[in-house]
Amino acid sequence: MGVLVEKNEGGYFFTGIAKLSIVGMLVSLSAAFINTIWAVYIDSFLNSEVYTGFFSTFLTIVAFVSFFLFVPLVERSDKAKIFSYSLLSFILFYLIFSFSSNLILLFITAIVMTAALSLRVTSYGLLVKDISEKKNLAKNEGLVYTFLNISFVVGPLVAGFIAAKFGSPWVFAISALFILTAFVFFKSTGIKDEDGKKRTDRNIIKNFREFFKKKDRTVAYLLRGGVNMWWILIYLFVPLWMIRQGLSTSDIGIFLFAVAVPLIALEFFFSKKAAKIGFRKIFQFGYLLVAAIALVCFFLSNVYLILALLVLASIGLAMLEPTTEAYFFDILGGKERYRFYGPFNTSIDFGNFVAKILGSTLLIFLPFNALFIMYAVLMFLLFLVAFKTKKIIESRRR
Numbered sequence: 001m002g003v004l005v006e007k008n009e010g011g012y013f014f015t016g017i018a019k020l021s022i023v024g025m026l027v028s029l030s031a032a033f034i035n036t037i038w039a040v041y042i043d044s045f046l047n048s049e050v051y052t053g054f055f056s057t058f059l060t061i062v063a064f065v066s067f068f069l070f071v072p073l074v075e076r077s078d079k080a081k082i083f084s085y086s087l088l089s090f091i092l093f094y095l096i097f098s099f100s101s102n103l104i105l106l107f108i109t110a111i112v113m114t115a116a117l118s119l120r121v122t123s124y125g126l127l128v129k130d131i132s133e134k135k136n137l138a139k140n141e142g143l144v145y146t147f148l149n150i151s152f153v154v155g156p157l158v159a160g161f162i163a164a165k166f167g168s169p170w171v172f173a174i175s176a177l178f179i180l181t182a183f184v185f186f187k188s189t190g191i192k193d194e195d196g197k198k199r200t201d202r203n204i205i206k207n208f209r210e211f212f213k214k215k216d217r218t219v220a221y222l223l224r225g226g227v228n229m230w231w232i233l234i235y236l237f238v239p240l241w242m243i244r245q246g247l248s249t250s251d252i253g254i255f256l257f258a259v260a261v262p263l264i265a266l267e268f269f270f271s272k273k274a275a276k277i278g279f280r281k282i283f284q285f286g287y288l289l290v291a292a293i294a295l296v297c298f299f300l301s302n303v304y305l306i307l308a309l310l311v312l313a314s315i316g317l318a319m320l321e322p323t324t325e326a327y328f329f330d331i332l333g334g335k336e337r338y339r340f341y342g343p344f345n346t347s348i349d350f351g352n353f354v355a356k357i358l359g360s361t362l363l364i365f366l367p368f369n370a371l372f373i374m375y376a377v378l379m380f381l382l383f384l385v386a387f388k389t390k391k392i393i394e395s396r397r398r
Helices: 016-046 049-069 071-076 079-099 103-131 134-166 168-189 204-213 215-244 249-277 279-298 303-331 336-365 370-388
Strands: 005-008 011-014
Touching (some): 016 049, 016 134, 049 071, 049 204, 049 336, 071 079, 071 336, 079 103, 079 168, 134 249, 215 249, 215 370, 249 279, 279 303, 336 370
Antiparallel strands (some): 005 011
16 A cells, blocks of 8 residues: 555545656556557648658657757756646647647647657656655556556547547647646645756767766666667557558557556566566566567467467566666666756667667568567567666665
């Protein structure tokens, strides 16, 4: 009960991390709604898969740069205020998408929104870290990611229905309502941020160089990036393959629903386990399981058996998704998190970019099942990288 509610005079109350998890779930629900229709929405203006892909790649670059660009702002500012202002900005962004059809305005909004997203992600992650005791960080990250994944189970199913029945503008409008609810709830929690750093690091190139200068940070970066490489297989390549195998879009929805179930069921469990036995073993088991499943899939031809195994692989991802972030915070010293957490989040864009480039290039020359060999190799390499992690056991910390 302690992680969700605590007993004070007068009764039981939600813990700080429970409140942040609920806020994160509401924000993620809006993100799940938008992600469901985003590619189709942009394509409706550009009428080209190629141009849509290029624009998506451009936004990825904007996100990558933004995480480094905003390091000084994150260092010196109140993270609770940054998070609040970023939520308000997303209400405006979604309303613009809902009511406007001006192409230039929409593209400018998308670029600014992508930059603002880096502030939202960074400030939220730092609030989770700052509200957590050292011995409970992995467990708290597991709780947060469990709530986030609940949104990504429900969101796509509901958003797809709304878009089909009422149109994309309604999806944006309802997403804005979720963000407004998250903002009001967050302000009601009274969560405050501790003071940041007085001296800030303004040199973007230096921050980039300093981040990767230390081996432990680079290892954490690669392990987090590997998680996002896998999600490109699941959310991009596999759905396209399913269509070519004669399955329907509803089958894709069922598959993606099933993929998220192990995450919801097991992420909190594995996060607590990591706090007791250490991160290294969890990373190794997680990546080795995923690599083995990808390898087995290469030798199979039955579509449903392959899909079942890919759902099973989510057990490995449940070991990795929340723990890689907790491990990163644990290897930092002092207030390094204010300088390096933003750059660490570019591991998401790095993983997405690598998986898209390698996977797309491979498919030009080889059949789809070659992707499974590629992923087996990538995941096994990350299994080897996990041996380079520090032996950190949070339960032994005070």
